[in-house]
Amino acid sequence: MSALLPVADAQVRLLALAMPLPAETLPLGETAGRYLAEDCTATRGQPAADLSAMDGYAIAFAGMPGPWHVTGESVPGTLPDRMIARGEAMRIFTGAPLPAGTDTILIQEEAARDGDTLTLTGEGPRRLGQHVRVADGDFAERQRLVARGALLTAARIGLAAMGGHGKLTVGRRPRVALISTGDELVPPGDPISGVQLPASNAIMLRAMLEPISAIVDDHGIVRDDFDTLAAAFDAAREADIIVTSGGASVGDHDLVRPVLDAIGGTLDFWKIAMKPGKPLLAGKLGDAIVLGLPGNPVSTFVTGTLFLLPLVRALQGAADPLPPTHRVKLGAPLPACGGRAEYLRGLWADGEVIQANEQDSAAMVSLASANALIVRSAGAPAAEAGEMAEIVALG
DSSP states (O other): OOBBBEEEHHHHHHHOOOOOEEEEEEEEGGGGOOOOSSOOSSSSSSSSSOOOOSSSEEEOOOGOOOEEEEEEEEETTTSSOOOOOOOEEEOTTTOOOOOOOOEEEEEEEGGGEEETEEEEOOOOSSSSTTTTEEESSSOTTOOEEOTTTOOOHHHHHHHHHHOSSSHHHHHEEEEEEEEEEOTTTOTTTSSOOOOOEEEEHHHHHHHHGGGOOEEEEEEEOOOOOHHHHHHHHHOOOOOOEEEEESSSSSSOOOOOOHHHHHHHHHEEOOSSESSSSOEEEEEEEEEEEEEEEOOOOOHHHHHHIIIIIIHHHTTTSSSSOOOOEEEEEEOOOOOOOOOEEEEEEEEEEEEOOOOOOOOTTTOHHHHHHHEEEEEEHHHTOOOOOSEEEEEEEEE
């Protein structure tokens, strides 16, 4: 067991292979889910002027409690054409600029108007500047809005638009080639005998990869034959990442490592101190990063979550490519952990997590119902309900 590479060390080594791909500049509407390649800085302040946050009347706070003479109105998108003198007020609407000479909003619910005479009927504003959105109160010109390496969420895209941007520079989408190995595999939905298996890993990996902006090329099922697998690798050389599922262990039919060696690839590491997912390997074939995932579907999913997805994010320039972890309470006890770190399928709700009943690496029902992986360090002692545990959220 001492020869196995710890998970954290393997992640560091894998991400060290991932030089960010060249950047491209895209219209703002096409950047969702991408990672910024350079800081996004405001080209304007927001708001650009003092604006009303309510419908009502712009007044000078020093003129409280009135009455006032109403002169004109201010609407969004247009600067008022006159200054307001002492004892005057201006009708104003939400989002409209305050006229010079005013500093506070008297909301319409606390005022009465008789012709051009305005009187206070409620408590009125309690401080200077109430109900005013101050110029540059959200952000100022040249302020950094979104940092390089950040994921462009809907809110961040909206912020960039408000900051004056119509385009952003983002990391290129990585191209991922998927190769499924195994004589026992048949395409999903095809007729199948009792000793064969539907090829579920590639379709599952595609579903994991496409939401994080990867371009996926499925090279199909490759039989456990040296020359056939070598040809599949050769066909996938133009990808940024070549992912195999199955064939990475030590059996007579596990050919990924010997084929990679024979065709000029290099191996960076092999075998991880984790359960499930021990027979994982990583290396290079030309410019492509090769990631050999285990064949059992749960092992494929777990190693895909902890290694493949972070690798895709890193190639896009993500500042924090690894999945975030959370500390939550255990809702039930856990046994002591063995010599490898364990990633248990878990059910997380109401601030507590419990492990799924079935933890076999081929059991898909428990994976489909899980919404977390419970992280157990190698050699961790038994844990009682109520103790804190580390989890990786799923979905």
